[in-house]
Amino acid sequence: MSSQRIFIASTLRGSPTPILLTTGRTGRRGVFCLAPSKTLISRSSANHGLRSQWQTIAGSVCKPGTQQQRSSLSTSTTTRRTSPNAKKKTSNANTNTPPRRRSYRPLTLFFIFTFASASVFYYLASTPSPPRNQILSRDVFTPFELVSRDQVSPTSFVLTLRPSPSDFPSLTSSDIASQLADPWRTFDLWSVEVKQPQLQIAREYTPLPPLSSAPDHAAVVRLLVRAVDGGEVSTYLSRLPVGSRVELRGPHGGFDLHSRLGLYGKEEIDGVSAAGGEEPQREQGGKQVVFLAGGTGIATALQAAHSVLEDDDDDDDDDAKPNVKILWAMRSRSDMQDLSASTGGKSSSGSRPWWRSFLSGSFASDDEAEEIRGPDFAAPTSITAQLLSMKARHGDRVRVHSVVDDEGTAITPKDLLGALRHGSGASKGTAPAPAPAAAVSLSKTSTSTSTPPPPCEFHSQPLQANMPDGAPNQGRKDLASREACRCPPEDAPGKNLLLVSGPDGFIAAYVGPRPWEGGAQVQGTVGGVLGELERRDPGLLKDWIVLKM
Ligand SMILES: Cc1cc2nc3c(=O)[nH]c(=O)nc-3n(C[C@H](O)[C@H](O)[C@H](O)COP(=O)(O)OP(=O)(O)OC[C@H]3O[C@@H](n4cnc5c(N)ncnc54)[C@H](O)[C@@H]3O)c2cc1C
Structure with missing residues (x-):
């Protein structure tokens, strides 16, 4: 037998009532007898009365270890659920028990129910509604107005969305532009x-970078959408008339490229340099960004190019900027040229998706991809422009x-190899030469010790x-710092990037699938x-980080 003290909040008496819980484990079933605590009950006459009642019950019914006690409580418990006659018999049998107290159970349940309802109501009433001075929110959808639609090709279109002034009456147009420029600064x-x-x-969509740095260009969100056959959201968007309301939630950050390239904020470099007494100088490891874009994956390629080339922080240091090469695979020429205006289009050779050739192991073409160059490029679509x-x-x-x-052209292994080796001057089998050693030394421990340093989260492909x-x-970008890079100080603090964005089949064909792990899609191996x-050239990706989007 064991005993344990518990406290039962008595809403009827308005104060906690200490109860001594005595457990007598007999046979296969536990028998529990409740009795008030002798030590904790106050000396008021009412409580004395309560104590004597429970003591009587304990004395007459709960005699732990006896067969009588077992059957008596057991019967009592069963009869409450099933047999009114048995219940009558049990109460008659306990002639020493005081008159039954009035049951407060319904009243207690009523109080509990009322309290629970009030809590739920309070919770719902206090759940944040869209904050009217915050245009984009990661937690709630906020309203935008569809101000224009540009049909890029028979299946893809650009939607331009603007926050309705009536939805954000307290914001000026410069507030709106500044808020919508924020994600570009952050991610x-x-x-x-x-x-x-x-x-x-x-569904998620990738905003196109602003067309220029003019404030009115930052005050809108532009989305390139392809209407997918039978697709719920893309089809809905393809039919939405100008003037409609569209609700957006975000921004959701993708991968940070700056830290992987080794492009850190100028303030930080200046700060480190000042501390080290050296001349401020931008250091950089990654000199190349290669982007494989399939279809609307070009929107992500534009974001990447915008971010590494048009970063204000880099304006006075063009040499620090990496070169960007985009290999853009599209279903039809109409994705890059307005065919009704252009005579440059080639004839169609079928509608088999380009990556299927890779999946089936057959490479139809080994042609170099065609370069898009201006200004005489005929009839560019708005994306090409x-x-x-x-x-x-x-x-x-x-x-x-x-x-x-x-037209039967595809991104070939030759294109890929050419892009990976472009500008490096490296011979076949050698990755681009790393950038010169860091001008700003790391204030970290030297690697001359025998223990190898832990791999760097940003610059180790296996990691x-x-x-996700x-x-x-x-x-x-602002959460990554030069100090977060765990590369050995003698290594260039950054890597070249090979990024791939497009339909799942496209990504899987070129760089392998993105597996699911613990409910999130992760990168997987290359x-x-x-x-x-x-596999044929083990050193090929030595200075590259591959990311799938
Ligand atoms: C981070 C992120 C950014 C994205 N950015 C863009 C973007 O900028 N522009 C854009 O158009 N899409 C983008 N997408 C894809 C987009 O979110 C939707 O998946 C796509 O629009 C289809 O949604 P749906 O509701 O119309 O189709 P669903 O109803 O989800 O799917 C209908 C059917 O179409 C198939 N399907 C779905 N997507 C594709 C596809 N792309 N190609 C072929 N078959 C498909 C499905 O397997 C399914 O059988 C992005 C996705 C992510 C995760």
Whole structure:
């Protein structure tokens, strides 16, 4: 037998009532007898009365260890559920028990129910409604107005969305522009969710970078959407008339490219330099960004190029900027050229998706991809025009090559190898030479000790494999610092980047699938065409980080 003290909050008496719980374990079932605590009950006459009642019960009914006690409580418990006659018999049998006290159970339940309802009501009433001075929120959907639609190709279109002034009456247009510029300052890559209100579902889309740095260009969100056959949200968006309300939630950060490239904030470099007494100098490891974009994956490629080439922080230090090469695979030439206006289109050779050739192991073409160059590029779509204007600003620092599935061209292993070796001067089998050693020394321990340093989360390819989107720093450039890089000081503090974005089949074909782990899609190892190229040439990706988007 054991005993244990418990406290039961008595709402009827308005104060906690201490009860001594005595357990007598007999036979297969536990028998519990409740008795008031002798030590804790106050000396008021009412409580004395209560104590004597319970003591009587304990004395007459709960005699632990006896067969009588077992059957008596057991019967009593059963009869409460099943047999009124048996109940009568039991109460008659306990002639020494005082008259039954009035049952407060319904009243107690009523109080509990009322309290629970009030709590639920309070919770719901206090759940935050969309904050009217915050345009984009990661927690709630906020309203935008569809101000224009630009049909890029028969299946893809650009939607321009603007916060309705009536929804945000307290914000001026410069407040709006400044808020919408925030995600561009915070993230290299980001997306927003768009709600389909009838079905109450949402899908992610990648905002296109502002067309220029003019404030009115920052005051809108532009989305490139492909209408997927039978797709719920993309089809809904494809039919939405101008003037409609569209609800967005975000921003959701993708991967931070700056830290992986070794591009750290100027203030930080200056700070480190000042502390070390050295001349401020931008250090950099990654000199190349290669982007494989499939279809609307070009939106993510534009974000990446915008982020590394048009970062204000880098304006006075063009040499620190990496070169960007985009290999853009599209189904039809109409994705990059307005065919009704252009005569440059080639004939279609079928509608087999371009990556299927890789999956089936057959490479139809080994052609070099066609370069998109301005200014005489005929009838560019709005997406191509944005690429060309980026090119006009940055010259050959950004290069765009296209392949068209309908025309039988595809991104080939030769294109991939060419992009990986471009500008490095390296011979076959050797990755691009690392950047000169860091001008700013790390205030870290030397690696001359025998223990190897832990691998760097940003610059170790094996460590990327288990990362979900945004890891390890929520995709925020401002959460990554030079100090967070754990590369040995003698290594260049950054790597080149090979990024792949597009439909799942496209990603899997070129760099391997993104597996699911613990409910999140992670990067997985490098496979597909690139994995095969690396197997043949183990040093190929030595200075590269591969990311799948
Ligand atoms: C971070 C992120 C950013 C994205 N950015 C963009 C973007 O900028 N532009 C854009 O158009 N999409 C983008 N997507 C894809 C988008 O979120 C939707 O998945 C896509 O629009 C299809 O949604 P749906 O509701 O129309 O189709 P669903 O109803 O989800 O799917 C319908 C059917 O179509 C198939 N399907 C779904 N997507 C595709 C596809 N892309 N190609 C072929 N078949 C498909 C499905 O397997 C399914 O059988 C992005 C996705 C993510 C995760």
